[in-house]
Amino acid sequence: MSHRYYETLQFFRHGRLLRATLIGQEPWFAARDLARLLGVSANVRLNDGLDADQWRTGLLRCGRGLVGEELMISESGAYDLILRRFYHPENRNLRQWLTHELIPALRAATRAAAA
Structure with missing residues (x-):
């Protein structure tokens, strides 16, 4: 049985990775990577206090082909x-x-891959 997974693109800010993908037309980010960018411990439950539509778990595939379940943040x-x-x-x-560089680049790369 195969499981659906999301392909991610890798972005870097100050040498720190942020994996991102589009689900539908909405950008989603690997929570662990976002925590590092915020200087927050990976042990903090980032989804605490978020609405149910602002987080999900999903299988993410990264550049090396590895697939793992990750908390994702919208x-x-x-x-x-x-x-x-x-x-x-x-x-x-x-x-x-995020607003002016990463998200437009994510959408452009996704459009290019679909063409």
């Missing part, structure tokens, strides 16, 4: 974490990077 959930739960003035730069 775009709106990421903004909630960045600007509310783990607020720090420097997180505005992270939000701007």
Whole structure:
């Protein structure tokens, strides 16, 4: 029996990995990677306090072909974490990077792969 998994693209900010994918048209991020970018321990339950539609678990496939179950955070959930739960003035730069660079690049790469 085969399981559905999500292909991820890898993005780097200050040498830290952030795996991302589109599910439907919505960007989703590997929670573990997002936590590292926020300087938060991987043991923190990032989905605590998020609405049910802002997180999910899923099988992610990364560049090396490995597949593993990961907690995933939606775009709106990421903004909630960045600007509310783990607020720090420097997180505005992270939000701007997601909004203006990563998400457009993710959508462009997905369109190119589908063509």
